[in-house]
Amino acid sequence: MKGRPVWFAIRVLSEGRKGVVVLLTNTTGVVTPVRIAPTALVEARRTAADLVRIDVEGLHDSNVPIVGLQKLGLLSRSNDHTWLETVTYFIPRQISEPWLGDIRETRSRMRRQGYSRRWIEAATASQMVALVVHWTWERVWDLITPFKNRSAARGD
Amino acid sequence: MTIPTISSLEIHILAALGGQEYYGLQIVDRVKAITDKSISLGSLYTTLHRMEKKGLVKARWGDTNEDRAGARRRYYEVTALGHKALTETHRLVTHALDLQPKPGHA
Numbered sequence: 001m002k003g004r005p006v007w008f009a010i011r012v013l014s015e016g017r018k019g020v021v022v023l024l025t026n027t028t029g030v031v032t033p034v035r036i037a038p039t040a041l042v043e044a045r046r047t048a049a050d051l052v053r054i055d056v057e058g059l060h061d062s063n064v065p066i067v068g069l070q071k072l073g074l075l076s077r078s079n080d081h082t083w084l085e086t087v088t089y090f091i092p093r094q095i096s097e098p099w100l101g102d103i104r105e106t107r108s109r110m111r112r113q114g115y116s117r118r119w120i121e122a123a124t125a126s127q128m129v130a131l132v133v134h135w136t137w138e139r140v141w142d143l144i145t146p147f148k149n150r151s152a153a154r155g156d
Numbered sequence: 157m158t159i160p161t162i163s164s165l166e167i168h169i170l171a172a173l174g175g176q177e178y179y180g181l182q183i184v185d186r187v188k189a190i191t192d193k194s195i196s197l198g199s200l201y202t203t204l205h206r207m208e209k210k211g212l213v214k215a216r217w218g219d220t221n222e223d224r225a226g227a228r229r230r231y232y233e234v235t236a237l238g239h240k241a242l243t244e245t246h247r248l249v250t251h252a253l254d255l256q257p258k259p260g261h262a
Contacts, residue, residue: 092205094205094208094215094230095201095202095204095205097227097228097230098179098180098201098227098228098229098230099180099197099198099201100224100227101220101224101225101227101228101229102179102180102181102197102224102229103197104223104224104225104227105181105221105223105224106181106197108223109223126196127196127197127198128198129198130196130197130198130199131196131197131198131201131202132198133198134196134198134199134202134203135198135202138202138205138206
């Protein structure tokens, strides 16, 4: 049995960065909260019905029969947000930090509204492209028009 | 004091801010409500950064929450110069409209 992934579906209530916390109800009716580390998540997919299928390595080793599952906190965002942070590496913090926060907030809002993971990724990608294009254009504009620097047009 | 010229997006942002202090997503929502136009967060923040350098708005770091995973909000507010730039733009537009021939007059 060791190494075989376990599949199950859980209701989405909220999301956190420290992995998945589920309430496992064993055969005697005892409910035990278990946190599943982000590294244990092999795959996670959101469905249209606001359910998440997660493929977890090693959960079967806990010797807790999965009778019922209830969700407390959800998927790690450390993995799917690393690429976002990488993209904003060369952009000033005054822009990148609030932008990153707003993107995360929007993604959470979209998850709660039941958008599919693919749709959320597409929306994020378009926002990311918009940021890179606008930022690049600002820099290019300042380079080609040093006599009319929009970023240094402070009038006092 | 030279009053900087402002773009249409900058006008929208200044109008959305009004006399209050808002952060990015709130500004996007307010621009949408006022003008029915959607702006991306990328264009919003690069424009706000430029406006901050021009002295049209001032910003401060705010709070964060679990959804934002540690990334702080940045709140923006119109400065006196921003208000003057908006007033000057309004004056120019009004003047330009006054110079236009009135409907019915050849």
